Amino acid sequence: MAENTGKTEKSTAFVVVDLQKGVLADDGTWDPAGVVSRVAGLVDKARAAQVPVVWVQHNSGELVAGEEPWQLADGLAPADGEPVVQKRYGDSFEETELGDLLDALGADHLVIAGAQTDACIRSTLHGAVHRGYDVTLVSDCHTTGEIPAEYSGGELISAQTKINFTNMYADWGLTTASASGSVATAAEVEF
Template structure:
């Protein structure tokens, strides 16, 4: 049986501050919450990635902004991996923890599409994981050139080289799905 894990990247309080919230933040939280419920019912590991910055930055370790959003808080026994780069695998324990559990297939969701989600997706592929990027459950902010939706759409197309890209409606997290 193929072992799977749901990997939630950087869904932290800072990303939802009023006036600076990530694109479609509420929809993102509700969709991730629904996938977490599916994963827990199917006894599929839920892995949280938490970005850390130094003193004075929005994701400063130990601050409110750094905390994982309360809508999707980890339950006891779920894996939380700390990172300091866009790559959830680089200089972290993620690969070791996944391999210890025999995980072969990752379902990726989270923030920020063009940075941490993109980098983690490519890195997972390079490490031999089967990857599914959940196309409607990663998000970002607009740039001066592109809307957030344009950035998301572009990455959903570009990352097809590294992952199966499926909407949350197409995902059924069950031990054998």
């Protein structure tokens, strides 16, 4: 768990969640090529600033390790030595080594990007803040698909609506006594 060490400057890690081929292949996914391109740019920017990049891959059900849908999207690849966390639940911290890795890196601020906005991204944001990490959600670097009308009370809920809501929530409502959330576009993120 991140501790308040009295430092005024936060130590940052860039966490990329579930940008896998099988996740991005869903119909209605918002701007998958653009999200991957912007995330790749942030990965390069983080590496240049010597900010740790931590990769998370979902590994269960339809996303079985080693199979094509489980692979990271084309254009994204961990560099030698960058940790890759395998998870089975929405929250990237749940029954994984993510918290221990971040603590070993000295990270107390996480910049988060990936998929799916309304599932693993939201769960990971909550998991991080409740474990004491400040988070910045990259507002144009997370994606999801639409919710069909049969699952949403008769109305189609667009991917963009879910993304906008999650951005608003990360900026306004994601706060505990020891940590908080914020949002920034890819162009605004400074490492």
